[in-house]
Amino acid sequence: GAVVSQHPSRVICKSGTSVKIECRSLDFQATTMFWYRQFPKKSLMLMATSNEGSKATYEQGVEKDKFLINHASLTLSTLTVTSAHPEDSSFYICSAKTNTDTQYFGPGTRLTVL
Amino acid sequence: SQQGEEDPQALSIQEGENATMNCSYKTSINNLQWYRQNSGRGLVHLILIRSNEREKHSGRLRVTLDTSKKSSSLLITASRAADTASYFCATVSGTYKYIFGTGTRLKVLA
Numbered sequence: 001g002a003v004v005s006q007h008p009s010r011v012i013c014k015s016g017t018s019v020k021i022e023c024r025s026l027d028f029q030a031t032t033m034f035w036y037r038q039f040p041k042k043s044l045m046l047m048a049t050s051n052e053g054s055k056a057t058y059e060q061g062v063e064k065d066k067f068l069i070n071h072a073s074l075t076l077s078t079l080t081v082t083s084a085h086p087e088d089s090s091f092y093i094c095s096a097k098t099n100t101d102t103q104y105f106g107p108g109t110r111l112t113v114l
Numbered sequence: 115s116q117q118g119e120e121d122p123q124a125l126s127i128q129e130g131e132n133a134t135m136n137c138s139y140k141t142s143i144n145n146l147q148w149y150r151q152n153s154g155r156g157l158v159h160l161i162l163i164r165s166n167e168r169e170k171h172s173g174r175l176r177v178t179l180d181t182s183k184k185s186s187s188l189l190i191t192a193s194r195a196a197d198t199a200s201y202f203c204a205t206v207s208g209t210y211k212y213i214f215g216t217g218t219r220l221k222v223l224a
Contacts, residue, residue, distance in 0.1 A: 043202060044214045103212055107156035
């Protein structure tokens, strides 16, 4: 149980385009989902916290207009990287939690912006 | 930065040896968790230790927690080549945010 999926697993896009990444909790309802970013050989940095039906809470330094987060249902959150640039290339990981303090992590999405 | 620190940053050992990684953090916590990440992959949850626990075991893993020093250690005994990965600690506070450490890259040589 407690499986989280992400789609796509990897995406390559041209500079200036927008990319949408989906995060789904497959066998449980997630009251809260989190989005992280990881640069090569670095740790995970929390970008934002997303609660179903409400606006996401962004961490300091994360541009909310750049990284649009929508949490429309208890099983789906999406991250859209708008007008992507090469510096947005990274590994994006989502996680989902229920009413406990355990987060279940997705397998990650590798974004490469050319 | 709220990020925890892990040391060493990189560790290379021979198969069969023990590997010890340390994690220090800055704020009070509810629990601390250890994760493994293989290159380019997602996180695998290894073990959770609560703030009122001092030591926990799971198979070849042993985790200690010293809340007075705000530090934790992960010991992997009798390491195998398959243990080669990056290891991260994550602290969880009242806000349920996970703050990840900087990670230790472990390489186990066959």
